[in-house]
Amino acid sequence: MTMHTVTSDVLVIGGAGAAVMAAVSALRQGASVTLASKGRVGRSGNTIMVGGSFGIDGESAREVCGEPEANQEYTREKLFHKLVTSAFQIGDQRMERHFVDAAPAAVAELLGWVKDAGQVFKFMPKASRWRTSGRPFGAALRHGLKTHSAINVCEDVMVTDVLTSGGTACGALGFDVYSGELTRFKAKSVILATGGYQPFSLQNSISDMTGDGIAMALRAGGSAVDMEFLLFIGTILEPLYAKGSLLPYLLSIPAMFAPRPKVTDLDGVELEFPDDPRYRVKPADTKVNKLFMTYFYGKGIWKKWEKYGNAFYYDYSAYGDEEIRQAFRTFADSQKTWHRKGHYHRIDLDQLAGDIISNGKRLKVGFGNEYSMGGVLVGPDFAAHGVPGLYAAGEVTGGLFGAFRSGDGLTEMLAHGATAGESAAAFAKDAASRDADDLxxxxxxxxxxxxxxxxxxxxxxxxxxxxxxxxxxxxxxxxxxxxxxxxxxxxxxxxxxxxxxxxxxxxxxxxxxxxxxxxxxxxxxxxxxxxxxxxxxxxxxxxxxxxxxxxxxxxxxxxxxxxxxxxxxxxxxAPQETFLPLDRTVYPNIADCIAQTILENA
Amino acid sequence: MNVRIKKSDGLKEYQVPALSPSMTVMDILDYVYANLDRSLAYYRHSACNQGICARCAVKLDGKTVLACAAQVPGDAGTIVIEPVSDKVVRDLVVAS
Incomplete structure (x- = not known):
């Protein structure tokens, strides 16, 4: 079998936000850069599955990203504190600080690509977030890559292993998915930007979130942390044509969809989410509801897990047919900037409303895996622990979000990519080209x-x-x-x-x-x-x-x-008290811990 | 339903049960691949399955569709799935 060889200073593996930002950043430092992606750049990776919005703190949104109305009460320090507490304290405080400090400039760069590519993101001042969708986000990334034409882009190449020489990363091995031809990438440093892992049948992510980068780092001699922490959100199970959509999560947000469903198990027994002021969240903390939902609803689902598994209903029987149809029309209208008329991605919302009505006004839902908090163990420069020359950025890493991600994956990948690109380029500058001993x-x-x-x-x-x-x-x-x-x-x-x-x-x-x-x-x-x-x-x-x-x-x-x-x-x-002291309290349950430490409602 | 797929080595026919009143073409291809013919090549890697990436185009009864978005009624009699262009790599996968 012939083997194709591609040579550069820095190899970036991945096809979405972290990869593009890392490639641009490394190029800016003077490195020659190759980007290898399993799919097409901006048309693959978990980035394009974005369902709603992403944000940064309000101070930076105004000062760095030029949003004059951004909520100034949502300060950098508040965001940092939220990251530390949401991680349930096992996050790396240096990475949490980096997220706050590095994200604004990276987001500003992306917003420039958005504008230049003629795409529309809408800023929501109170929550300090930009509303968007996968297609415009992907288009912006493709534009960013296009404007840095010196980057050598290899698409539809599945990278299967990082190559090493005496334990130092010196490239990677992959194959062209169309021809099957092997490709050897020779590089002085390598950046993994391949996303997380989702080992469940119900996902709302791209099809191949198979932890490729995490496994490659492990096989190359690296480490992976916090692998037990996986994030779930409501995801459609039926009708089949809509399976895998994260719509139920959006429908759970009153500002987006007015009817409030009764959430029940498959026997119609209501699953309780206590109406308790301690569990009320502010606009900037809405992601906490993801965890509350799996915790409160999950308790009831778990009782019948052996019988029904991961399934429950959103029951809209308190509403008339026309109310339900109208609510979906209103929702569709709110999405028209980013989706075809009457649609959310591929789903015809009028058809879905009709199918919900004919199913006893119930939508069959499960909790689908959205994101993995764990991943490659990296240092503050995003160098992978134990493998010189190997770097990682975005969801493939562990350490930023610890046990729960309340910040945004989209923001994470941009901030990580920018710094990992700089670090990998600096490493490549002083490194010699090596031949792999494990090819x-x-x-x-x-x-x-x-x-x-x-x-x-x-x-x-x-x-x-x-x-x-x-x-x-x-x-x-x-x-x-x-x-x-x-x-x-x-x-x-x-x-x-x-x-x-x-x-x-x-x-x-x-x-x-x-x-x-x-x-x-x-x-x-x-x-x-x-x-x-x-x-x-x-x-x-x-x-x-x-x-x-x-x-x-x-x-x-x-x-x-x-x-x-x-x-x-x-x-x-053990986590380090780099900036904030650690709380050694034992909390009786997750909800109490969230109320007291993240929401500070207690 | 009878599902005829134009593979590189000729037209093949598969019997696919109605898993739902309405299935996407991707649901049908997934069923064929997992249960009837694992040699079938159709665009499935790094796929969004939500009509976002737009890479799973095929011809359904002569009309170009996205496999993940186009629906087929469970009681459809016979359907024909073909590659979207002549630049066939293998079966339903075409060069991009």
Whole structure:
């Protein structure tokens, strides 16, 4: 098999916000830059799944981004404090400070691309947020890339491993998904900007959030932290044509959709969200409702988990047919800047309203995985721990959001990308070009499933992985189910070395792509399940039915995973009081902890 | 329903059950791939499945559609899915 070689100072892997910002930033420092993306830039990656808005603090929105009406009470310090408390204190305070300090300039640069590309983002002064949607965001990123034409862009190339020389990153291996031709990227430094991992059957994210960058970093000698923390939001289960849409989350916001559903389990029993002033959130804190919903509704869903799994209803039977139809028309009208008339993305909202009405005015919903807080362990310069020359930016990293993301992933990726690009360019400036010492081994690992005639199908492997995570590693957890999931993921991972494909073609072979992705996802899932099993408390999105308390006395630390051969090993990493002191209080449950520490309503 | 797919080695026919009163073309292709023919090549990597990325275009009964957005009634008799252009890489996947 021939191997194509692409050479540059800095290689950026990824196709969305973090990757584009990192590539532009590295180029600006004088580095030659290659960007390799599994899909098309600005048309792939979790960035384009944005459903609503993103923001920064009000002071910076006015001073740096030129929004005169931005809420000045939402200060930099308030945002920083919110990040620390929302992370349930296990975030890296240096990264949280970096987010506050670096995001405004990066957002301002993006807003320039938005304007130049003729796209529209609408600023909401009170919450200090910009409303947008995936398509205009992607268009802005493509514009940003286009205006930096010296960046060598390789699209539809699936990067499968970081290559190393004596433990230092020196490029990556990948293949063109259309031709199947292998590509060797030679670079003095490498930036992972590949997004997070979502190991469940119900997702509202792009199709391949398989933790590629996290797994690549682990295999290269790096570490991953906080892998047990995964964020969920209401996502459509039925009707099938709308499955995977995050509309239910938007419909839960009264300002966007007036009818208030009664939320019930599949037997019609109401799931309770207490009407308690302690749980009321301010406009800048609305993301906290994501966690409240999984916590309060999840309690009731968990009682019937074995019977119904991850499913419940939004019940609009208190409203007349026309009220429901009109509410969807009003919602559609509010979205018309970014979506086709009457639509939210692909969904015809009038059709959906009709189907809800004919289904007893109920919409079948589950909590779908939106984002993973955990990821590659990095330092303040976004250098990956343990692998010189390797950097990471955006959702692929861990450490910023700790146990719960209340800040914005879109803002994160821009801020991270800008700094990671600078750091990787600086590293490349002083580094020599090296030949990888693991190229042959990693190419053999990649191509092995193509050569086997019998073995586990990647399709079945992925189905098993989703099933075991759906059952035992979802948003509500207990020791018994986690222990089973841990045994199951271990057994599955042991079989993945023997996968075989139905078709040996190298040309657009989905099974071949999935053979890589399932290995990546299994590595991520195993590290997450292990940490979830060992974390005998609740914290952020890690909701333990058998350990409801937030135990800052015994569990105020992160689990960091690394590989020894093919075996995952774990270490505890305590957060540092770099800027704010740590609170050692034990809270009886997640809701009380949120009320007292994040919302300060108590 | 009978689903005829123009693969690189000829027209193949598959029997797909009505999983819902209305399915997207992507639902149908996913079913065929997972249950009937894992050699099928159709655009599925880094796909948004929400009509955002616009990369899953195919021809449905001769008309160009996005597979993730176009709906087919569960009781449709026979449908034909073909590549969107002549630049076929394999089966339903075309060069971009």
């Amino acid at each position: 042959e081994a990693k190419a053999a690992w990649l191509e092995a499933p193509l050569t086997r005639t019998a073995g586990l199908s990647p399709v079945d492997a992925l189905a098993r992985l989703y099933a075991l995570c759906d059952k035992g590693f979802n948003y509500y957890r207990s020791g018994r189910e986690l222990a089973q999931a841990y045994a199951d993921i271990g057994a599955l991972r042991a079989e993945l070395g023997g996968m075989a494909l139905s078709c040996p073609s190298r040309k657009y072979n989905l099974e071949w792509m999935q053979s890589v992705m399932v290995k990546n996802l299994a590595l991520c899932a195993e590290s997450g399940i292990y940490a979830a099993l060992e974390r005998k408390e609740s914290r952020g999105t890690h909701l333990r039915d058998d350990y409801p308390e937030v135990n800052n006395k015994d569990f105020l630390f992160s689990y960091a995973a690394s590989l020894d051969g093919d075996v995952l090993c774990y270490a505890e990493r």
